[in-house]
Amino acid sequence: MRVYITGVAGFLGSHLCDGALAKGWTVHGIDNLFRGRSQHMPKSEKFTFEQLDLCGDIAALSASIQTFKPDIILHYGAINGTEYFYDRPFEVLDTNVMATINLLKAIEACEHKPKRIAYASSSEVYGEYPDNIPSAETDITRLDIHSIRDSYAAAKSIGDFYVRMFAEQYDIEWTLLRIFNAYGGRMDASKFGQVVPEFVKRALFEEDFTIIGDGLHTRAFCHVDDHVRMVLTLVTSEEGVGVFNIGNDEEITMLHLAKEVHKVVGREFAPIHLPKRSNDPLRRQPDMTKTWAITGPCQISLREGLTYTAEYYREQ
Ligand SMILES: NC(=O)c1ccc[n+]([C@@H]2O[C@H](COP(=O)([O-])OP(=O)(O)OC[C@H]3O[C@@H](n4cnc5c(N)ncnc54)[C@H](O)[C@@H]3O)[C@@H](O)[C@H]2O)c1
Known part of the structure; x- marks a missing residue:
């Protein structure tokens, strides 16, 4: 299996990279090192890294994908960290929307198309007042123009639309990952962290x-090892196409x-x-019924x- 990871030097991207390598897969990762750190990335013959900005040159991005010829693309590159949503809302909205559009345009220009695209969406798209607690994948996404916090949710929601519409047009399988509060080592512990x-x-x-x-x-916290296991299971499973909450329901x-x-x-x-x-x-609490029917429940307790x-x- 050949996996292309955007945001590979970040918290979740680097752990997914380790998880994929542990399965014997080959990984190519990109990151602009905005928040990612090179020391998070593994030293392995099966791993290669390029410092690339998703908001930069689309041709360079396209060449990178075409050269690697991935089976799966895990799109995790984005500005994350709640304080940024309040502190730099325009940059969060602009970067996160553009990163996804550019990635899709880069794939469009490739002769080689991946079999699957998985996109790191977020629980934030369910809004300040979700339809239901626990929130299910069928719940409507809710955005509030009066809330600068929604700079992030708006970008994630638009990304959900783009990935789905693009993938269906090119007959690529798509998985939207509605991620609820993951945690573990390698997370940014500054005030811009989690x-x-x-x-x-x-x-x-x-x-x-x-x-x-x-x-x-309230929130519901999921250890990164459970996150990696659920995501790598979903993206290699035929039933793992569609929208999936990723998290813990406690x-x-x-x-x-x-x-x-x-x-x-x-x-x-x-x-x-x-x-x-x-x-x-x-x-904030996810309904995990749909995801856990495929992946099984979380295995790591909060303690x-x-x-x-x-x-x-x-x-x-
Ligand atoms: N951690 C969570 O609990 C959580 C919850 C919901 C959604 N997510 C999503 O999961 C993904 C990963 O989150 P994370 O917690 O690992 O954050 P992170 O900041 O550790 O990782 C994101 C990575 O993307 C990189 N990046 C940012 N802008 C980029 C650009 N323009 N070009 C290339 N790379 C760029 C950063 O340098 C960083 O390494 C993000 O898309 C985030 O929105 C995470």
Whole structure:
């Protein structure tokens, strides 16, 4: 199997790359190193890397795909990190839409077409007030022009449309991955990163432990090893065509997460609450019925996953 991964130096891209190599597949990855790090990428004869910007020269992108001739393209390259959605909304919208359009145009120009395209979409497309909790793949995507947070959700939603319409036109199989809060080692732990590494880093190394808002909003967290297993199973399965939630269905509050992190690192829990963010969804939980019928459920508990993650950041 030959897999082409965009965003390969990032958190999920690099773990997917490791997972694909462990299966004996051959991987070609690209990244512009906006947030990705070269040290995340493996040294393997079956892996090659090119520093390429998805928003750059389409001809270069096309040549890269045509030369490698992938069976599967995993499109994970994008600006991610909640603080960016608020801090640089136009850049998030523009980069993430353009990255997907350019990739599809690059594939269009290739004589070789992949058998499957899988796109890293997001739970954010279900909106601040999802139709249902847990949210199913059939739920309507909801965007709010008044919410700058939706800079990201809008791009992900447009990407869903583009990937599906393009793939159907060229008779390529498509998988839209609605990813709900993945976590693990190699995530950005800065303020532009995500909540689990931020909590772990703060609990391990900082004097004050801060939480945005009252901590009563909920999320459902999925360890990256479960993410990789589910995605690599779906993209090689005939039933894995369509829209799929990727995550864990255990809904917990941020306070619960913060307490678990403290237990794992052995620190007393004394949070300082910061003002809440605008348009931050109060609840987020995936309905995993459809995906788990193909992949089976998550295998790594929150406590185990947080322990691995804390070990990673301690070593760092
Ligand atoms: N981590 C999650 O919980 C989560 C949840 C929902 C969706 N996603 C999606 O999954 C994908 C990967 O997320 P992640 O958490 O690994 O983030 P990440 O930032 O670690 O990885 C994204 C990678 O894309 C690269 N990139 C950004 N812009 C690029 C461009 N113009 N050209 C080439 N490469 C570019 C970055 O350098 C980075 O290495 C993203 O598309 C993200 O939106 C992730």
